[in-house]
């Protein structure tokens with residue numbers, strides 16, 4: 255891949271690193287009136303795409319598939335930084351890629367299950383299909399959350415004894431589960447039904463997806479004094495490596511875009527759209 259944005263920097267030289275960081279292209283993180291900027295690159299077609307591919311490139315700007323591919327690159331890159339750093343398009347018609355700050359959310363607060371039919375997330379777990387005796391007790395707590403533990407026991411005494419639990423053991427399991435619920439974890443819904451499309455198709459995540467926040471108003475190193483004591487050589491190197499890696503990501507985006515220009519053409523096709531309308535029909539006699 256051609257190094258278009260990415261530059262070599264002498265990581266032994268303080269002056270070279272400061273020079274690189276302070277002279278790097280910057281752009282607004284939101285609007286010009288927010289006065290908040292970060293490291294960025296200009297990725298306008300007329301700037302980064304060779305002349306012979308530019309017409310094709312403008313057509314590709316309307317293709318969702320291309321941008322989906324680019325966003326996969328962005329999210330893989332952010333994952334490397336545990337979502338502390340993100341890349342995103344900004345500017346009128348998205349002509350710039352900007353380095354954003356962000357933060358991963360605790361997986362505890364994320365969705366626990368999702369619908370196989372429509373993809374809808376759910377913050378509760380699907381109850382187990384063949385629950386163990388202990389899980390049966392845990393489900394009792396979820397089905398009767400407003401009841402006191404002793405009441406849950408009394409109302410289900412027979413069942414609980416048949417499952418092989420003494421009163422004390424059952425109450426201990428109830429208490430532990432209620433503690434988990436109050437901490438926002440491990441709550442079961444009553445069935446695997448999806449709340450959106452109502453299909454009985456919800457399944458639990460094996461590894462819940464990481465959710466993150468991006469802080470679009472936060473500037474990065476705006477007017478930063480890299481000569482101050484806070485910036486020792488190691489912190490400077492880390493920051494240079496981050497920006498170099500961001501530049502490399504922008505090079506990947508550019509290479510991907512050029513590859514699409516070479517390997518695909520945008521064609522116009524006619525599509526037949528099924529349509530419903532109401533018509534008049536004589537009554538049959």
Ligand SMILES: [Zn+2]
Pocket residue numbers: 369370371372373374448449450451452453
């Ligand atoms: Zn659904």
